[in-house]
Amino acid sequence: MSKRDAAERILDFLEVDEGLSEVNAVLEATRCMECVRPACVKGCPVNIDIPGFISAIAKQDFKKAAEIIKSDNMLPAICGRVCPQETQCEGKCVLGVKEKPVRIGALERFIADWERKNEIVTPKTKKPTGKRIAVVGSGPAGITAAAELSRSGHSVTIFESLHAPGGVLTYGIPSFRLPKDIVKTEIDQVLSLGAELKLNHIVGRSVSVDNFLAYDAVFLGTGAGLPSFMGIEGENLNGVYSANEFLTRVNLMHADRFPDYDTPVLKGQKVAVVGGGNVAMDSARVARRMGAEVYLIYRRREEDLPAREAEVANAVEEGISFYCCANPVRIIGGPSVTGIECVRMNMGVLDESKRPCPVPMTGDDAKFTLDVDVVVEAIGQSPNPLLVSLIPSLKRGKRGNVIVDENGQTSIPNVFAGGDIATGAATVIEAMGNAKKASSAINEYLNQ
Amino acid sequence: MAYKIEKASEIADNIFEFWIKAPHVSKNAQAGQFVVIRIDEKGERIPLTISAAKDDLIRIVFMAVGKTTKFLSSLKEGESVLDVAGPLGQPGELKKWGNCVLIGGGVGIACLPILAKALKEQGNQVTGIIGARNENLLLLSDELEQDCDELVICTDDGSRGFHGFPADILKKKLEDEKIDCVWIIGPAIMMKITSMATIPSKTKTFVSLNPIMVDGTGMCGSCRVSVGGETKFACVDGPEFDAHLVDWDELMNRQRIYPSQEKESLDNFNEHHHHCRCGEHHHE
Numbered sequence: 001m002s003k004r005d006a007a008e009r010i011l012d013f014l015e016v017d018e019g020l021s022e023v024n025a026v027l028e029a030t031r032c033m034e035c036v037r038p039a040c041v042k043g044c045p046v047n048i049d050i051p052g053f054i055s056a057i058a059k060q061d062f063k064k065a066a067e068i069i070k071s072d073n074m075l076p077a078i079c080g081r082v083c084p085q086e087t088q089c090e091g092k093c094v095l096g097v098k099e100k101p102v103r104i105g106a107l108e109r110f111i112a113d114w115e116r117k118n119e120i121v122t123p124k125t126k127k128p129t130g131k132r133i134a135v136v137g138s139g140p141a142g143i144t145a146a147a148e149l150s151r152s153g154h155s156v157t158i159f160e161s162l163h164a165p166g167g168v169l170t171y172g173i174p175s176f177r178l179p180k181d182i183v184k185t186e187i188d189q190v191l192s193l194g195a196e197l198k199l200n201h202i203v204g205r206s207v208s209v210d211n212f213l214a215y216d217a218v219f220l221g222t223g224a225g226l227p228s229f230m231g232i233e234g235e236n237l238n239g240v241y242s243a244n245e246f247l248t249r250v251n252l253m254h255a256d257r258f259p260d261y262d263t264p265v266l267k268g269q270k271v272a273v274v275g276g277g278n279v280a281m282d283s284a285r286v287a288r289r290m291g292a293e294v295y296l297i298y299r300r301r302e303e304d305l306p307a308r309e310a311e312v313a314n315a316v317e318e319g320i321s322f323y324c325c326a327n328p329v330r331i332i333g334g335p336s337v338t339g340i341e342c343v344r345m346n347m348g349v350l351d352e353s354k355r356p357c358p359v360p361m362t363g364d365d366a367k368f369t370l371d372v373d374v375v376v377e378a379i380g381q382s383p384n385p386l387l388v389s390l391i392p393s394l395k396r397g398k399r400g401n402v403i404v405d406e407n408g409q410t411s412i413p414n415v416f417a418g419g420d421i422a423t424g425a426a427t428v429i430e431a432m433g434n435a436k437k438a439s440s441a442i443n444e445y446l447n448q
Numbered sequence: 449m450a451y452k453i454e455k456a457s458e459i460a461d462n463i464f465e466f467w468i469k470a471p472h473v474s475k476n477a478q479a480g481q482f483v484v485i486r487i488d489e490k491g492e493r494i495p496l497t498i499s500a501a502k503d504d505l506i507r508i509v510f511m512a513v514g515k516t517t518k519f520l521s522s523l524k525e526g527e528s529v530l531d532v533a534g535p536l537g538q539p540g541e542l543k544k545w546g547n548c549v550l551i552g553g554g555v556g557i558a559c560l561p562i563l564a565k566a567l568k569e570q571g572n573q574v575t576g577i578i579g580a581r582n583e584n585l586l587l588l589s590d591e592l593e594q595d596c597d598e599l600v601i602c603t604d605d606g607s608r609g610f611h612g613f614p615a616d617i618l619k620k621k622l623e624d625e626k627i628d629c630v631w632i633i634g635p636a637i638m639m640k641i642t643s644m645a646t647i648p649s650k651t652k653t654f655v656s657l658n659p660i661m662v663d664g665t666g667m668c669g670s671c672r673v674s675v676g677g678e679t680k681f682a683c684v685d686g687p688e689f690d691a692h693l694v695d696w697d698e699l700m701n702r703q704r705i706y707p708s709q710e711k712e713s714l715d716n717f718n719e720h721h722h723h724c725r726c727g728e729h730h731h732e
């Protein structure tokens with residue numbers, strides 16, 4: 001897939017990857033071995049018929065390829081862009097043993113983009129069942145559940161607390177990685193299956209808990225919206241943002257276009273981003289596009305960065321400076337941020353995650369300070385507690401997540417959950433996989 | 449979806465009262481809660497306390513100071529705002545306290561009627577004390593006369609009622625009678641100073657904090673405040689907190705994160721007021 005040049009792309013928020021051309025997509029598709037027992041399908045949390053759609057591309061039957069994907073996944077343009085294919089479908093591809101795996105993600109995206117430009121494929125829905133289902137949250141989990149349950153013939157109402165649907169796809173992932181018009185098109189397609197979307201509705205507040213538990217079934221997909229902070233000195237100084245706030249201001253509220261849009265954001269001359277995941281890379285690259293010099297501070301080694309390799313490479317190309325094996329201990333300033341003090345880290349014994357456990361170094365040389373005027377903390381999130389705290393009978397885990405069985409059923413029989421609210425912060429496609437499973441469990445529950 | 453402004457009026461100097469049709473909020477609203485409003489596609493999300501709820505309507509009261517509130521105040525009856533989300537935040541601790549004093553400063557007075565009604569319903573004795581710089585900035589005093597057992601009006605300049613601050617009345621009352629619970633709602637500096645009066649007697653004192661917010665549902669952490677040494681999110685843990693535990697200086701600093709942006713935005717608005725995007729908020 002061709003990428004726009006870094007010098008050019010840091011000047012705007014347009015998409016970085018340009019996608020496969022038709023010729024290259026067909027060529028790539030012909031590389032597929034069409035395995036009898038395709039490992040790629042097992043690697044996909046929503047079990048898309050991957051050899052099936054790739055074979056259709058090889059035959060240049062793009063409409064058929066779209067139909068095959070859409071029968072399992074209503075959000076292919078999103079998944080083709082943000083799934084970690086390298087550890088899922090592509091990671092299992094047998095060709096990967098000796099050469100490069102088939103670029104399944106790029107092919108999925110190619111088909112989704114072709115479909116959008118040529119002929120929208122809408123899967124069939126079953127006849128109405130008369131059952132009412134509430135879906136809470138319109139992020140990847142909620143939208144997937146809404147699609148599956150609408151197709152099963154149920155009457156679905158999606159409740160979203162923000163003024164725009166999409167959850168993390170809208171407020172979290174920047175448009176240079178996932179353009180917003182693509183999110184909108186795919187959500188509109190899900191709604192075209194019959195689901196109703198109620199924006200500005202906070203379940204538990206705008207809809208009473210009793211009213212919403214009275215639905216025949218409920219799917220909770222409220223995500224992992226509660227940001228974590230490091231708990232160090234200076235964290236409440238002006239200029240310290242959670243990644244959620246920083247990204248929401250820019251992605252949802254368009255603060256990069258202030259004052260044309262009303263929401264401001266501190267753009268920063270020098271910005272420190274703390275963390276090493278995809279959210280940290282997104283924050284760093286957003287800050288860079290608003291003109292800042294950006295330092296990314298991560299407590300483990302570069303090879304331990306949890307972000308996708310391709311996103312790390314993009315960040316490096318865009319001139320983000322990496323400070324690995326370093327951890328912030330204090331944010332300096334008053335009332336606004338002027339610097340961040342860090343301590344260098346040594347790698348100790350392997351911990352539960354099979355990564356070396358970072359241990360702070362001692363002595364005066366172990367510390368260093370970076371002059372910065374904005375700090376963005378991208379160190380993780382926990383499940384949003386707003387709704388679950390209003391339903392005391394809902395069994396919860398230690399981290400505030402809703403406890404579900406393997407089918408996504410919670411301790412309340414007609415309540416199911418999936419995505420980050422159940423698993424803690426994970427990927428878009430995992431949330432979708434959970435939601436699909438929970439949707440078939442809801443169908444079974446309703447047929448009892 | 450848009451939310452229609454059914455009634456709009458200026459009830460004090462530069463202070464506006466809007467009744468907006470938002471059944472999902474009005475049917476569930478409780479004292480102490482707020483809404484997040486966005487006027488149009490390019491607008492910011494601003495939190496406003498729910499001042500009253502009746503049938504399908506909610507009342508908001510605001511002073512036109514920045515770009516967004518000036519723009520809002522320019523809207524007419526029959527026009528709409530694009531988004532009203534809510535009710536948000538924890539309801540106030542509405543129970544039988546006994547003798548309650550509710551203090552409102554400036555536009556914060558608007559938060560008292562819904563609170564006074566709810567506390568009366570719980571069987572409390574309710575005294576209202578409202579204060580403003582001058583009589584032109586006083587609001588809702590007729591309504592509060594009805595809602596409270598007793599209402600004391602104060603002005604800084606003596607143009608109406610008691611010449612002085614609500615804190616003076618509160619101090620005197622604390623000497624004269626047993627007060628079980630106090631609510632203070634107004635600008636941060638007023639809440640900070642007024643709540644000092646109840647420290648010696650350790651009288652339970654609630655304040656309604658108004659830090660900068662974005663989503664209002666606990667997702668962004670913009671509204672974080674230090675209360676009793678712990679970080680709390682005003683949007684989901686509050687907005688009401690124990691006044692004696694709030695780090696007021698930090699709150700006031702965090703309210704001033706964007707002074708130059710606020711000025712730029714307002715200057716732009718004033719300059720282009722007559723050719724602004726007035727047409728854009730009509731779509732329903």
